[in-house]
Amino acid sequence: MDEFRWIQMFLCLMIQIAVSVNETSMFMKVGDDVTLLCLNVIDEQNYCDGTTWTFASRNKQTTTELITLGQISTEAKTKSDRLSVTANCSLLIKKLTVEDVGFYYCQQYKVEETPSKHTLVHQSLVDLSVITLTEHKDTDKVKLSCSVVTYGECHHTVKWLLKGQAVDKENKETVTSQTDCSTTLPVLKYNYLYSSHHKILKCEVTDTKTGKVQLFTFSHQTSGEETDFVSLRFIIVSVGLAALSITAVTVNMWTKTKGKKTQMDKNTVHYDRDEDVPVNYENVGDSAVSI
Structure with missing residues (x-):
């Protein structure tokens, strides 16, 4: 039964992709709020009753209806308290987590003469990635990491900036380690750079698909x-x-x-x-x- 349901949902998505799809890409920091725009919203909707939001998770490889014809779906019970639909039928997600990474489909349905019948007329896709900023403390050093968590292949570049300049150029004694979609900066625990990192250190993330650049900073958390x-x-x-x-x-x-x-x-x-x-x-x- 579960296998049949998965096949049914997969075929449904394939049919939906045949409908015109507008794709956008977004990335936000863990803990922030994000609004996913729904494009080509049809007119004459009462409280977005022709709008459905479907989520394809990066981990579970399944799709879940978060919003069904303007209402929060029972399938979204694990995150229902963080979801809401805006006046223009966009999807608001509060306090982002890594689990929110994935594809979000905004589907626009036109109600036919028969109330129970709906026809898909438009669909837009939002590719949502999440930025994580973490600290790993050793005895005398602290590793500051900035990473991008994506649904599929990473299409971002990441680097640390100190006073607007790349850390390696600004401070010759500090060298970052770089991997795909991640950068780590080792800092002495009592170095001025660590004591004020939430003010002067920024992580620059660039989406190579869209060219969009955003800067992210650590939230100031007082140590013991x-x-x-x-x-x-x-x-x-x-x-x-x-x-x-x-x-x-x-x-x-x-x-x-x-x-x-x-x-x-x-x-x-x-x-x-x-x-x-x-x-x-x-x-x-x-x-x-x-x-």
Whole structure:
């Protein structure tokens, strides 16, 4: 039964390919959102009810209907929470993964007089590749890798850029290793290049079919050492602010207490030992004599 279903789907795709197909190629970074355009969208659709999106996976070698006549298909249950159809019938995929690499067919169906009958009139194909940026840490070095994951044969070139120049040209001590659709840059763990790689290091990917060039950067992820340093700095700053506040309060209280004591000293009344007559020295001149 499964074999028959696969043959049926394969024949269906062959028939669909006979219909005019517009092909586009796209590549985006893992974790990003991407919108796959549906070309030649037919008019007079209610919420894209004439649009179906079919996905051919690179791993499973099967096809899956993601969107069936404008609605998310039950076959797409593993990724249904990341899929949606836009107003122009394009397919929005959130938080890309490597598993999303493959061919996406946007099929436009015209509803005949019989509601259950649909005729395929247009089809467009999107070849989606995914860019991965990874870090592999050794004892004293870190390997920064940029790779393109594709459905079939790779048709991309990849290289590292430092301040807009190829890394090998900018830094003679740093040499990249290159393979098909992948480049790796070894960096000393405590080198400035690694500490600021998410800011100054970019991976340039070129689609040789279309000539499209895109730059990708690492998302800044704080390492454990950086986290410890940030936490320690936060604690030091917090303690410093607390000590400063206590000092300010103490000085303020001391100033007020001193002021009150000075005022009390000025207003102090002394008594004559013999006659208990109060003498206020505040109003007595320098030459006054107590009687």
